Amino acid sequence: MPMLAEPSKKYKSYTPINIQDRQWPSKRTTSAPIWLSTDLRDGNQALANPMTIEQKTLFFQQLVKCGLKEIEVAYPAASDTDFNFVRMLIEKQMVPDDVWLQVLTPAREDLIKRTIDSVAGTKHAIIHMYNATSPLFRNVVFRNSKEETIALAVKHTKIIRQLTEECTARTGTVFKYEYSPETFTQTEPDFALEVCEAVKAAWGKAGPGEARIIFNLPATVEIGPCNLYADMIEYFCRHISEREKIIVSLHPHNDRGTGIAAAECGLLAGGDRIEGCLFGNGERTGNVDLVNLALNLYSQGIPPNLDFSDIQSVIEVVTQCNDLPVHPRHPYAGELVFTAFSGSHQDAIKKGFEVQRTRHAEAEAKGENKYWDMPYLPIDPADLGCSYEAVIRVNSQSGKGGIAYLVKQHLGLDLPRKMQVAFYQVVQDTADREAREMMVDDIVTAFRRTYYFGGPSYQGRLTLRAFEISSEPSVEPDGETGDVQDERRRFDGTVLVDGVLRVIKGEGNGPLSALLNGLRTHLDIDLSIREYSEHTMGEGKEAKAASYVEVVQSGEIRGPGWWGVGLDSDIAGSGLRAVLSAANSYIGDRPLPELKLLVGFNKQSSLADVASVILNSLQLELPKRLQASFFEVVQRSVKDKDDNVLEKEVSYDTLIQLFQETYGYDVPAEQARASLKSFKMVYLGDGSDSRRQINGELVIDGKARAISGEGNGPLSAMLAALHNLIEGTFAVREYSEHSIGEGSEVTAASYVELTYVRGEEEKRNTAWGVARDTDITASGLKAVLCAVSKLDLKMKSLVNGN
């Protein structure tokens, strides 16, 4: 059936109330009303599966925890479950002394009796009786005249008075009486007043304060706008007699979706009390939502006298008991209500937080209130126990501000504006391509990947390992002006390049330009800085510096840029890391030139440079004399055929190979002239005169030879053993060792310089040997044999094959 072209032929408009000087529109609420939760009655009666006693108990405890002092717990005449639940609360003493149990009954004597029986013995109880008063109900449901309707209410009010008095005498329970002219909003205002006046007279005990009678005026069905409800309440409040002896209670439903508005206007119009349910459960579209109302007050600076500081646990209990979800857009409680996806909202929130931080600091210093004034967030989610995590979520509708906010929240990095734009593009492309929300983890991971930021998993091809920044002495004063030039900086560092440690050196006006100079010289990466900024993160000892840099190809200051970020306890370190982060983006996966040292007669590469190649590539800390020896070897390697030392580039790989060949380091046993097959070192002596004895097997010149020797230590025992096999004498000229690595991975590196003298003319030669082993003794013995392999040996002749 189509919707009607003329709905007025089917639906009647409400009848406005003629109040000439209505007061409520210009009033302001300044305090919270008396709250009554009817979750366990109106809420419960609207559920497909009414709550079990266990669920009602859990819910009741939650309501008490939230601070409700009046709780309509049941319609006891409806079912044994409801009746028994009320009895259980009382008998198990679960009702705090300051909490009133309210129970609902129709105007029927048998049901009233059972209702009062249900609360007998509790400290405080409110008996709530209702009968419908509107013309529709009078004519259709009860088929009663006005007089009969009044008579019904009066008769049963008197019954309640009598039965409650008897109960008080018997059990001490203190009672209040609440009467609801059900369907109040559809009842003629004067008739509603007439019924209530009659009920008040029948009750006969209404007095001020605690003795007040409660007239609950329900919008049983919402039939008009909220101003109509407010007018009806104001009309009632103005005309009811002995207003001071009455609590005017509001019971709005939400059929037009304006239950909250009706309740708020009704309070302005004179309401003292509100009946409703948490998150708006209840008949049809629900009762008015108490959480929403209370937090509306709170957001106006009015204490609501209800506690929702852990709103999530309230949601959990309520949904568990009602089996109804809380809508994601539900005011204050929905999953999305403190969330902005859209770029302009996010931008405003981000700026709002930044400005508010400063504003709050200033207010605190002046001892003033720190007011919440935040774009798009009417209330601080933290007050409800919610984190700021969900405030900004990112999808294809989001902008740079929101993404930068999340980076700041989760990584502490305050990205400069242009970098925000650059990173936004990265996130936006993914969100758009994959048509999905980018979760915080997605964004953080994208950031780490894009800028090679945050630990080995995100390491780029270039990683700073160690560095030293030194100042170069000022150059001569400018010839013309006489001005002294600025001090220059020198960068000396090791950079892991594609997994290999490389020594990089450079000079510049500052540390960053010195590093860029080094990258240019050593790796052909020719970049300049277009933008740089930095800030500190954290405080005190934990403080770190974060640096952001945008690089461009040198000479292309208006060309495309690459951003990088660095974090370090040292400001220079963070800048250098930022440059490498940007350089990583720039190089992508293009091949880098093989790293080379310029050796020979030149100023660029010294003995120390060669040593550091070995240190960084092989982790060997060469002793000083071995450094000098190898430097000589390297220089010799670049002589021409006439023995002239050339200036020549030698690749790192060539240097390493040269080192290995020269000192027998890491040469496979079968290729070495002498190698250790097995050995046993025996400790001899009593400690004061300890000696070592070695027994074992060597392979020399391809032949296995048993060895045995004794000495003051392992090396001299080995030399003694060698003396049994080789003519001439060996002596250790220098020995050193160090560990490599840590923990269970640790190994030992040994360096031995041997002298060997033989023949009648006492020919003397020396050689270095370098070896590494997990066992320190073995590494020393192997180093000896590496050196032995390099010497011009004369073996003793074999006796019986040995």
Ligand SMILES: CC(=O)SCCNC(=O)CCNC(=O)[C@H](O)C(C)(C)COP(=O)(O)OP(=O)(O)OC[C@H]1O[C@@H](n2cnc3c(N)ncnc32)[C@H](O)[C@@H]1OP(=O)(O)O
């Ligand atoms: C607006 C509200 O939310 S009011 C609260 C509504 N809540 C509930 O109804 C939940 C609990 N209700 C129940 O368990 C049952 O309805 C009971 C136990 C109260 C009554 O059950 P029954 O005796 O089977 O009657 P039924 O449910 O059909 O009620 C309708 C009868 O009660 C009468 N009635 C309805 N409301 C009232 C009232 N407030 N006072 C007196 N009589 C009433 C009707 O006129 C009708 O009378 P009739 O049988 O003479 O025609």
Ligand SMILES: CC(C)C(=O)C(=O)O
């Ligand atoms: C019993 C009354 C107060 C009621 O629930 C209503 O009118 O909605």
